[in-house]
Amino acid sequence: xxxxxxxxxxxxxxxxxxxxxxxxxxxxxxxxxxxxxxxxxxxxxxxxxxxxxxxxxxxxxxxxxxxxxxxxxxxxxx
Numbered sequence: 334x335x336x337x338x339x340x341x342x343x344x345x346x347x348x349x350x351x352x353x354x355x356x357x358x359x360x361x362x363x364x365x366x367x368x369x370x371x372x373x374x375x376x377x378x379x380x381x382x383x384x385x386x387x388x389x390x391x392x393x394x395x396x397x398x399x400x401x402x403x404x405x406x407x408x409x410x411x
Contacts (some may be wrong), residue, residue: 346395346407347406348390348395348399348406352406357392
């Protein structure tokens with residue numbers, strides 16, 4: 334089984350392209366803020382964590398919270 338097939342089966346898309354782009358942008362902003370020096374060390378951890386989660390959900394196209402709630406904003410173009 335190819336890795337892409339495994340990811341599609343394990344993490345089915347449940348967010349649309351616009352939401353993916355927003356998550357990517359916010360994730361990058363959070364990570365950049367954590368390295369900017371404007372926040373203290375306890376806030377850096379949370380900004381990196383939230384930024385990483387935003388980046389990963391944006392790249393994969395899957396939100397685990399949406400999956401748990403059975404929600405999806407993705408519309409298939411079949």
